[in-house]
Structure formats: C-alpha cells, structure tokens
Amino acid sequence: MFQEKEVCACIWCKVGENEMSGKLLFGKLWGDHGQEALESAHVCVINATATGTEILKNLVLPGIGAFTIVDGNRVSGEDVGNNPEKLLDNDPSFFNRFNLVVATQLPESTLLRLAEVLWNSNTPLLICRTYGLVGYMRVVIKEHTVVESHPDNMLEDLRLDKPFPELTEHVQDYDLEHMDKKDHSHTPWIVIVAKYLTKWFNEKSEQLPKSYKEKEAFKELIRQGILKNENGTPEDEENFEEAIKNVNTALNRTEVPRGIEELFNDDCCLKLTEQSSSFWILVRALKEFVANEGQGSLPVRGTIPDMIADSSKFIKLQNVYREKAKKDIAAVGSHAAKLLQSLGKAPESISERELKLFCSNAAFLRLVRCRSLAEEHSPNSCSKDAIISHMDNPDSEIVLYLMLRAVNRFYKQHGRYPGVYNYQVEDDIGKLKSCLTGFLQEHGLSVVVKDDYVHEFCRYGAAEPHAVAAFMGGAAAQEVIKVITGQFVIFNNTFIYSGMSQTSATFLL
Amino acid sequence: MADGEEPEKKRRRLEELLADGMAVDGGCGDSADWEGRWNHVKKFLERSGPFTHPDFEPGTQALDFLLSTCKVLVIGAGGLGCELLKNLALSGFRQIHVIDMDTIDVSNLNRQFLFRPKDVGRPKAEVAAEFLNSRIPNCAVVPYFKKIQDMDESFYRQFHIIVCGLDSIIARRWINGMLMSFLHYEDGVLDPSSIIPLIDGGTEGFKGNVRVIIPGMTACVECTLALYPPQVNFPMCTIASMPRLPEHCIEYVRILQWPKEQPFGEGTALDGDDPEHIQWIYQKSLERASQFNIKGVTYRLTQGVVKRIIPAVASTNAVIAAVCATEVFKIATSAYVPLNNYLVFNDVDGLYTYSFEAERKENCPACSQLPQNIEISPSAKLQEILDYLTNNASLQMKSPAITATMYGGNKTLYLQTVASIEERTRPNLSKTLKELGLVDGQELAVADVTTPQTMLFKLHFTT
16 A cells, blocks of 8 residues: 655754753743653654654653654564554553553544543543644543643732731731822832722722722722822822722632632542542642631732832732732641541642642632543434534534544545545545545434535545644644643644634534 | 653654655655655645635646745744744745854754754754755755845845744844835736735744735735734833842843943853853842842743743744745645735643734835825924834834935934934934924935835924
C-alpha cells in the first residue's frame, strides 16, 4: 500500500545546557512546579508523520521529560512489535507507563481498542488528526481536576461588601477628614471606598449601592471627598479617581461561585475514601471551612492590586489581607488534617504548599470529566440531540466531524481512504456518500449534509498538509501540557479546526 | 524505544527518525523532487472542489508557480519566523527570503527550534536559512541580517507576498506604510498589480492573532491602530519615591541607580545576559525593597524585569504561524478564499478562535489617500501639534520630526532625534503657529519611525 509520508523536517533542540533556562522561561507561564511536572513526564506519541512530529516538537521545546514514539508506518526492517495494533494484541499494558498517550492519524478501529485499554487503566488519551484542511482532536480523560486554572479576567477578592474584622479595624484607623494633603492623596483607594461605604450606610441607604443610579450616586459621594484648594477647585487626587473608577467592580457580592458549589455537592466530595485524591479532600475541607469559619465565604485570597499609595500605607493594607488569608488557610488546613486522619492517611500527604495554592485558587477550581470514546461511538449513547441541534446551521463545524466519521467508515469498508488517487475521486464520492448515509442512519442522526462536503472530503484524499498539521501540533501539544501540569483548562471533548474557513469549534460529544 | 533522561540522546533519536523517514520516501541522494513529494499539496491544486476560490483553476500551473516563481518575504526569524519558514518550505515555497536584525540569544532556544546552543551570537536569519537549506532539498532561503528599515523600495517590490512574525508594533506600521506607498491609482482605480498582500501574525503567551492585509482593499495596520493598546510602563514617581511592588524596586535600580553609579565602568551599558550585572541589580533591588518593607525581589524576577522577558510558548507560535502559512498558500495559489481578515486565538481555557472583518478607516493616514487635516487655532503653540501627533490614538507617533515649506525652502520646526537640532528647535515648541509664520492651509511634513513615508498634514486655522 502506497503510503504518503510527509517530509518531516521538523527539527528541535532542547533548551541548552543551562538548567535554569527552563524554569526561567516558563516560570511566568506555569511556574517551577509546572515545569517540574513537565520535566518528569513521559508521553507516548503514536505515529510520527507531520502531525505527530509537530506535537513532539512542541513538547520537547518546553522541556518534556521523555517521549516514546510508536510508529506502525516505519519500514526499516525492525521488529513489527513497534506497531500500535500489535501492541494492543500482545501487550496492552505497555501503555500504562505513560502520563498521557497522543494518538495521531489512526484508523477508528484501532482508536476504539486503544481508548478502551487506556480508559480502564486511567491513562489520559489525546486523539489528534489532520485530514485535508480539517483538524480534529478528542480528549479522553475520566476525570481531570485543575487548581490553577489562571482565568483571564479575575476579579479581585477585596471583601468590601463583607469586610472581615481586621479590615474594618484597619480602615477605622484612617481619619480622612483630618489628614494632611500628602497622606490624603496617597491613601489606597480600597480604604477610600470602605470609608465612603460607611458614610453611604449612615446617610443614604442600608443596602450596598447596586443599580447604575446608586453606583453613580456613590461615586459622587466619593468625589465630594476630594480636597479642594483655597479657590474651591478640586485638587488632583489620583487615588480618589482610582476609587471612583473601581466602584463598578469593587462592590461585587462576595459569594461562592456556582462551579465551586457544584464541587461541594459532587459525590467525590461527599463520599471520601482512602483512594480519594488530595483535590477532593481539599474540596471537602473547603466546604467545611465555608460552612464554619468562612461564614458562607471562601478563604480570603490575600492579594490586592497595585494602586496609588505611599509604600507604607500600601504594604500595611496588603498585610491585612495577607494575614487574614494565612488564618483562613490554617483553618482549611485543620479541616483537611482531620479528614486525612479519619481516612487513615498521613497528615503530610497534603503539603503546606499544596494547601496554600488550593486556597488562593479556591474560587477558580475546575473539573473536567470526559465521556469515553465508546460512549460517543455507540448508537445508543451518542450525542444525537447535540449534533442535530448544531446542524441547524448546515455549515457548522460539526458537519466536518460527521464527514470524518463517514471517512472512517469508508476506510473500514474499503481498506483505504477516499480519493487518494486522482482516478478514484469521482467514484469515491458516491461511495463516501453511502458511507455517510449509513452512518447517519445507524446513529439516528436525521440531518442533511450538503453534497459539497462529500466532494470536498474526497478531494482531500486523506492528505496531511503541513500547515494544518502544524496548527494541530501546536493545539494538541498545549492540551498535553495542560494535562501534565494540571494548569489551565483543557477542552471537553471534541475540537474541530477548519483551515478553509479559519474557524474552529468545540463540541461535547 | 523509550527514551529518556539525556537531552542530547533525545535529539539524536529524533533526527534518526527523520532521516529514516526521508529515506523511505525515496532517494534524497540527488536534489530532485522524489515521487510523491508534493502529493499533499497537489490534491489542492490539481483537483477541482466545491469551496475553491472563484478564480481557481485546477492544474499544474499553481504548483509550478510555487516551486519556481513565487517569491515570499518572511519578516522576522524568531519564534514565529522559524515556524513560518518551515511551514512555507514544506508547503512547496522555494524562493523564501528572510530578514531579521537580531542575533540568537540563549533564551530563544526553547521555541526557535532552528537554532542550537552552538549558534548563540550568530544572526538569526543566517542560521535559519542554513538549517533549512541543508535539510530540505531544493529549498533556497535567502537571509538578510538587517533592519527592515535598511532595505529600500526596490527590495520589497520584488515579492509576491510578505508575511510577518514581528514583535514590534513600530516595525509592523513601517512595513505597512511601505506597502501602502506602492499602491498605484489610475483615474481613481486601484491597479491590482501594485498590491502586495501582507500577512501579519502576533503572539503573546497563550494568545495570538493573524491578519490578512490586501493593501488598498482591506483594513491595514494603521486603520486598526486602536486594536494595539499603548504599552504601560510604571509611572516614574512610583519608581522614584513610592515603590510598592518588587518590580518597582528593580526598575528603580535599573533606570536610576545604574546610570548614576556606573558600577562596571563609565559608559558600560547594562547587559541582561551578564550574570554579574544581574547580580548587582538584584542586590541593590533587595536593599531598596528592604527600605520599604517590600517582599518578593528574587534573582529570577530581577532577570525577568531587566530582560523584559515576555512569556512565549512554542505551541502558540506553532498555531499562529500555521494559520499564516495557510493564508500565504491560499493567496499564492487562489486555492481558497483567504481569511477576511482578522483571527484571534486563545487557549487558556479550552481552545478559542474568532474571525472577523476589521474595517477600513475612512481617513486612514496610511491607506486612505486622503490628506490628514489638523484643525487648530493660530495662537496654539507648536507643542500642541507635537502632543497631538504622539497622543492621538490613530497616529501614535514616537518622535515626529516636523518641517514646513516656507520662504522657498524647508524649515525644520522641531526634530528630536538629533541632539543638536533638538536643542536648536526646542524654543519653537513654545511659539505659536502664527509666530512661526505658519498660515492657514499650510502643509506640514512629518517624519517618524512608524512610517517609511513622510506624512503630510494640512493646517486649518480656527478662529
């Protein structure tokens, strides 16, 4: 069988002899601990065509610890043991040693077998494929928990709506009415908002300013507090301007996010066992903190944004938040220790570092659970409704997924992919269409796929154009890094890229 | 099979794999294209399809064009540039030119994969070209170790397509201005042969974007200047007297203490790669921080601040360069309709792309062919015009030089970039336009790093 091999001139080099480099360069992205996780990981990549080698390159460059390539296409006189099918036949436990398996350019039947083995051994699997101008990824992980999700738009945790006693005490020490000009202009805006909130409660309303009108009135109240010179014109007090600007976000209600509540009600949290991961034990400890010391709130995060203030005032204020955070962390820690004890686990199984990281990220914890590949493929459990609904737009990227399924079916029936040779294209269009129809019928998918897509997929002839492989190589590598470092959030569970329209979409199938 | 602890071993293993792969494909002995080499590309060029560009005609001419005629310029041989070069070479492009003014730094090695530790110090463009030319048969990358501003019109005119992987907005605006200056209008109608498409990619951490610019037709870089927010630096008063963060302390030492104390000799510039320099900055930063009770100054942070290390990761560069290369391919072959015209990418939470059509600005200084007007009172000072040129969101000039044609000659009103002329012309800033002899309708010629062409502004006096 003629095999089209991409000329893979993907070359890479490890970050030099300088050991510090990896940590220096990636410290800002995923921290030392993330880099360490990456450097101790062992990943398996199946098939080293353009897609596989691109993924590898993007893992080797940031410092992946080790990799193993399983390539069934190599005709170099070696033992045929280096072949995914044979491995699944003879030694499926081979895959247990890896932190993650990346399977590229594999036929559906092999994927289903591989996915079953890995699902049972709880080894994360990432499927990646380049087919013409279409890229496809499917992540299969039973459960993936993320402490450091690094959300893009993180609101500060200032507690101005529910000030803790130490904060109230600190704010009380300020007497805005009787400060000299320099101090007045260098008072942190958090203190200003807190002070004026008290004034608001005394003069205007018992409730926090909520509506647009109320917030504007509150801002005006603050504005009145700006010092005026002898002529009555307001001085230039940047800190007051900061306070006014921040009113919109600073008064947000402190509450436990819905996602975190869901974690609290998850079986894994409610029913802890010896096998429970530290993540779930900490979630439970967090839940107990919220119900007790937290009085309905998560532990104080302990950080404040930079703001106009003199050094001393800023540091003092920052320390108020830091100290409170420390207290809250200790309380969570004590709940965790009790839980560990009741489970017969050593108190050291959760380190101080882990506890701190968990508490400061308590509002951003994330959980991803993927459906198995078998579930997705079985006509009884496939995501009929979701697919039909997406196909309301007949050009939705979901149609590309359906075509890939059809192409897989074609391969199963004919032992090859459609349109590989020019002379095959015309006839294969009809054959591919029947494969598509058969697939749709079998899975109860009452949708209409435009003939244009059938034609286009025959045209592709299972090509693996480098630019598309490179896109998928980058996309897939980053998802692998997310799984290994446990930071940032992976997609769930199917990602489709169209190089033709330069669009992409994620589907839960 | 399983490979492991040593990086050198890992690299050699991979190279073995590739060498095997190339041998399987058949005969790399001579430099001829082996059977099946461009199969993946041919499928898109020799077969008709339902989604192709209206101008597309299947046949062998498109591949021939790619392999023998098409000339592409890659600007930048860094993170994006390396990826772009590889992608283009593996997609059939042969006449690839690459320009980059930098040399290789050890911090580049984690993503600029055409470079090895032994190449540190050598020009990026040259090493990249060497590497690809020796690995990819028939590939002819031509390097230029130069600033883009060092090359003239005739250099840029030779290319069919230009693709950028730059890290500077100024450079982007410059090349944008250059291409806009090529546009030729005949009776108000744009001559298509004067258009050189520009594909521009940018990345930062886990975010990236790609834009396709067809000069004279789509939005250009200047049209959408507002999309590039001005860089924020720490205010000087914070650094000088009111530090709160460890970064403030480090910047204090870097900006104020180093020039004052000249610790390594008179006139010795701070070198971010010299560990002794960094150590000095670090120690002094610790002292400063302890004065203000600020915690968090570390050697690592010091290095990061001094070297202005922007986090960069191979995967984002790979994705963005891939999108760029696909667009270059589409435009060169008319295989598909190109991206119209801006794509953003972010993989912090799952993966997200969004494409939209950035709109042209009606009075864009670079591509609209309309004169730029300034409405101003004759009693306004020249300083006001300077401020307008630098602060206006659509202009964002860096250090504009202003001249006017007066009394039969060119009078330099203000120029910052040469110290002696700056001193001489500085008093003009506090003179009114009337005092300077400027009249209603006067044209001012403004030169700046952000544009290769002098920009003309017309003064309209308000009463």
